[in-house]
Amino acid sequence: MAGFINYVTESYNELKNHVTWTPWSEAQRLTLVVIVFSVIFSLAIWGVDTVFSNLIEYYFTLVKS
Numbered sequence: 001m002a003g004f005i006n007y008v009t010e011s012y013n014e015l016k017n018h019v020t021w022t023p024w025s026e027a028q029r030l031t032l033v034v035i036v037f038s039v040i041f042s043l044a045i046w047g048v049d050t051v052f053s054n055l056i057e058y059y060f061t062l063v064k065s
Contacts, residue, residue, distance in 0.1 A: 022030070
C-alpha cells in the first residue's frame with residue numbers, strides 16, 4: 001500500500017511542478033479544430049457510405065430484373 005501512495009504522491013508532484021500545460025486559449029482553439037475535423041470527417045464517411053449503399057441497391061435491382 002505504501003508503494004501505491006508513493007506512486008500517487010510522485011505523480012501529483014510531477015504533474016504540478018514538471019509538466020508544461022498548454023494555455024487555456026490554445027486548448028480551446030485546438031479542441032474546436034478537433035470538433036470541426038470530426039464533423040467534416042463523419043460527414044464525408046456518411047456521404048461515401050450513402051453513395052455505395054445506393055450503388056449496391058441499384059446493382060441488385062438490375063440483377064433482380
